[in-house]
Amino acid sequence: MPTFETQTYWDAVNDKRLLLKTCGDCGRVHYTPRSHCPFCFSAATEWTNASGRGEVYSYSIASRAEPPYVVAYVKLAEGPMMLTNIVGCPPSDVRIGQPVQVTFAQDAEGRTRPYFQPAKKGAA
Ligand SMILES: [Zn+2]
Known part of the structure; x- marks a missing residue:
């Protein structure tokens, strides 16, 4: 809250x-x-x-969830670490060191939350 x-x-x-x-x-x-x-x-x-950019520092796949999802620590470009979810790609595509960018979506309770998705190629 x-x-x-x-x-x-x-x-x-x-x-x-x-x-x-x-x-x-x-x-x-x-x-x-x-x-x-x-x-x-x-x-x-x-x-x-924040720039909204970062990279995957570590992650784990909640493979028993339906659908499976990825919980990850993202190291932000500014330095801090953020516990978040990786969205927008199959969990098996997530890699350590992968560039990601912030995106916003509503959670199950309808609250907007920051998540991260793979950075678009060529994006600054
Ligand atoms: Zn200080």
């Missing part, structure tokens, strides 16, 4: 934008929507737009 800290994040997701937090003190980027930097505990964090 969205909280005060995450409301901005979910508002952006509903708007099909992926936000990250950038720390104003140490400059590091983190994904977890929270008000304090997890690296230096600074409160000087700001929302920034």
Whole structure:
């Protein structure tokens, strides 16, 4: 459930934008929507737009689900790791290191969520 800290994040997701937090003190980027930097505990964090690009860091296939789906850690271009699902391709096509890009779809509860799909070839 969205909280005060995450409301901005979910508002952006509903708007099909992926936000990250950038720390104003140490400059590091983190994904977890929270008000304090997890690296230096600074409160000087700001929302920034993610590029939506990344690569598959690790994944597992939920093969007993119908249809099977892929749970993956995607390493975002900005650096943070994000636990997500890979969509838009057969689970057997997913590879570690595969370039992916964000896409948005509704989950079973009708909430818009960020997922990742294989990056289109030639896309910047
Ligand atoms: Zn920091």
